[in-house]
Amino acid sequence: MRQAIASLAELTALAENIGIEEAARSFEPQEETREQTDERMLKLLPVMRQSVQDGMDPGLKSMSGLTGGQAPKLRDAAKAGGTAGGSLLGRATSRALAVAESNAAMGRIVAAPTAGACGIMPGVLLTLAEEYCLDDQALLPGLYMAAAVGAIIAKRASISGAQGGCQAECGAASAMTAAAAVVLRGGNCRQAADAAGFAIMSVMGLVCDPVGGLVEVPCVYRNVAGAAQALAAADLALAGIPCPLPPDELIDQMKSVGDMMPSALRETGLGGCAACPSARAMLGADSACGKA
């Protein structure tokens, strides 16, 4: 019987001995072979790819009409050299936006770790795969690393915006993705944990404040920010810069900051972005929330 690990420190120590794939499998309760778990992981990739494609439709609109159709603009601007961040960043962020916009339009996505934060991982992972010629099999260690980091955050803190604010959703996704990116670029597991720590440090206290209570504004744009931040956090760790605070302690602080957060800032659509005077005007009279 495998014993599920509860900290990034334990994960790192175990992964150095048996590899990240086997270490991450300590979270799986089922008696399943490694090949079966691999196969389930690999099945997520085509869903992620299709969700990018679905979101790249310029005519896409969410049901509320607040979001949709912006991702191809970002992709094309980056391709034409008209952005500040250049090609790789633009490809990653436009894919993240595409998946998040597709999600808002009732597209089919992989919750990673939630539907609201579903763009960050595919945005970064699929772009790294393209840039560095990684096939699906080569992405597996990244997927396992991301899932393990998410499972530890879920265990020690939360991955629900209603409980912990956006730090628990886009923040967790960014930390998972940063750790995955490090592994995919040849960093070790300790560097991956540091990358997760850098990402968490930067989102500490981020509130969940959706306009009208809908997973749209600011959510789809936070997926873009989460993808960019994951790349930056991975780069810090890959450059050999150690995270100045232990990542596990940062996760525990995410939990305690979430507990201190008033309910207006936890997915109720009452504070933050949702409370901008213009937010009400955006919803219009026929929207779902106008009727409530």
Place this chain on the structure above:
Amino acid sequence: MDLFDILGPVMIGPSSSHTAGAARIGRIARKLFGRLPSEALIELSGSFAMTWQGHGIDRAILGGLMDLAVDDERLRDSRALADRAGLRYRFEQVTLPDTHPNTARLTLKDYGEKLCVTASSIGGGRIRVTQIDGLEVGFSGDMPTLVILHKDEPGVIADVSRLVAEAGLNIATMRVFRQHQGGEAAMAIELDARPDPSLVNCLTHLHFIDRAVALDKI
């Protein structure tokens, strides 16, 4: 929380609690009813009532009633599917006191048969059924579950557990609910494997049992 609760589920957006959870609520209600109803009243409470259109809660619940899974792209067009199948439905915004913010009450009818199911979406797409026909219950559908509605009489639990044991099934958890002594009661029995339809058939023939349903993992 396993790895595929973190990377997953694969689902139709936009919200695991409002869309995937809502679809599961519709589907579990249909399975408890036993077939597609001809009529459904869907009452939405709390955050479900406030954001139902923007989150596609209506389409998700209808899709669930049409037996669609959380990742089925037909969820988007479930209104048309329901219309074609002859399901008449109505949505109402209500306030159900003392319930989770994301709660729906579904009243399903067909040929004089009626079932009322209340369930909440409790986060990450997971759900909890809290009431059946006014009786307080509590189960999730995360595991294969036998749901039995019966009269509160001595020996019913022993009879049920004997049949489950004879079917070679291991009980993971078992909870019994009742309104008052000798009144309406329910059992939710979580099993390690899916029961054979013949077990459900035997159970429905037991004295004092009104309805027995085997739910697969929803």
